[in-house]
Amino acid sequence: MTTALPRVDVAPVASAKRRRRAPGWLAVVPLLAFTAITFGLPALAMLNGAFTVKDQATGATSYSGENLSSSLQGAYLTALLGSVKLSAVSAAIATLFGLLLAQAVVTSRFRFLREAVLTASGVLANFGGVPLAFAFVATLGNSGVLTGRLGLKDAGFDLYSFWGLTLVYLYFLVPLMVLTITPALEGLRAQWREAAQNNGATHGQYWRHVALPVLTPSLLGGFVLLFGSAFAAYATAAAMVGSTVPLVTLQIADALSGNVLVGQENVALALSLDMVVVAGLVMAVYLPLQRRSSRWLA
CATH class of the missing domain: 1.10.3720.10 (MetI-like)
Known part of the structure; x- marks a missing residue:
């Protein structure tokens, strides 16, 4: 006579592990947001300005490597x-x-x-x-x-x-x-x-x-x-x-x-x-x- 082993549902265990890991990832979000604001936005503004040429007579702007x-x-x-x-x-x-x-x-x-x-x-x-x-x-x-x-x-x-x-x-x-x-x-x-x-x-x-x-x-x-x-x-x-x-x-x-x-x-x-x-x-x-x-x- 063989005894059937109880069935273990792995999905809830994996889900619980993912929930335990979530706070660790969420803790990095403020740092990433701060870095994106303080470094990313100025960098994008610098890139945009570096390739923007303004006509002093008309005030029109265009992109160029001048x-x-x-x-x-x-x-x-x-x-x-x-x-x-x-x-x-x-x-x-x-x-x-x-x-x-x-x-x-x-x-x-x-x-x-x-x-x-x-x-x-x-x-x-x-x-x-x-x-x-x-x-x-x-x-x-x-x-x-x-x-x-x-x-x-x-x-x-x-x-x-x-x-x-x-x-x-x-x-x-x-x-x-x-x-x-x-x-x-x-x-x-x-x-x-x-x-x-x-x-x-x-x-x-x-x-x-x-x-x-x-x-x-x-x-x-x-x-x-x-x-x-x-x-x-x-x-x-x-x-x-x-x-x-x-x-x-x-x-x-x-x-x-x-x-x-x-x-x-x-x-x-x-x-x-x-x-x-x-x-x-x-x-x-x-x-x-x-x-x-x-x-x-x-």
Whole structure:
């Protein structure tokens, strides 16, 4: 005699599981809506304006690539290349000095020094804009405190130049690099150094053949992050150098305010689209490097 097993209805169980999962998905909806409103709508408005051409005589509008073409010519192209050059140079210098400072902090035996440097880096990495420009003008400007005492003006130092602006950018880029590269330096395992020493490697050989190859993705990722931060900076340069150093952010501000030519607002939106493209390329490089470094240092 065989006993029939009771029939289990799977549908209610599956339905109950779906109901339990529903609140998790619903919790993401406000974030997606906020992102769509704060980022999606401005992006669509920028795209629409970048391809919209307005006839100043009749006021009629049409879609064309004229604004994008203008944004890659003349003074606009010079400003775009100037921003790329300034960002690349300042990011490269900050990457080097940030690595050295972070290595000194990580290997320090004083916990207070480590915490103090990391805390200060967190503050200084977010210190910029007009206050930073004023601090440097008061210190290293033409009539700055250190300029007169050290005779920097007689030596040819000019704060309101490309290299002067680079120096100012390093003030917040180096701390940002310290915060970025410190976790990677902490991920270097002591066993790797010991294995290298047991095989007769010197300190320099360990760094050249073991540490730097492992840190290369993190270093490149940090450089890309610093590049993007310097590329998007505006207030510091606007308050300090004005139009002395050609930068794309300053060109956008001038076009929007009509300081150069009336009716160039859409060219400013085209310049903004150029910046978005550059930032997109930066992120396309940064994200794979970040994943690769985390795989090595996990």
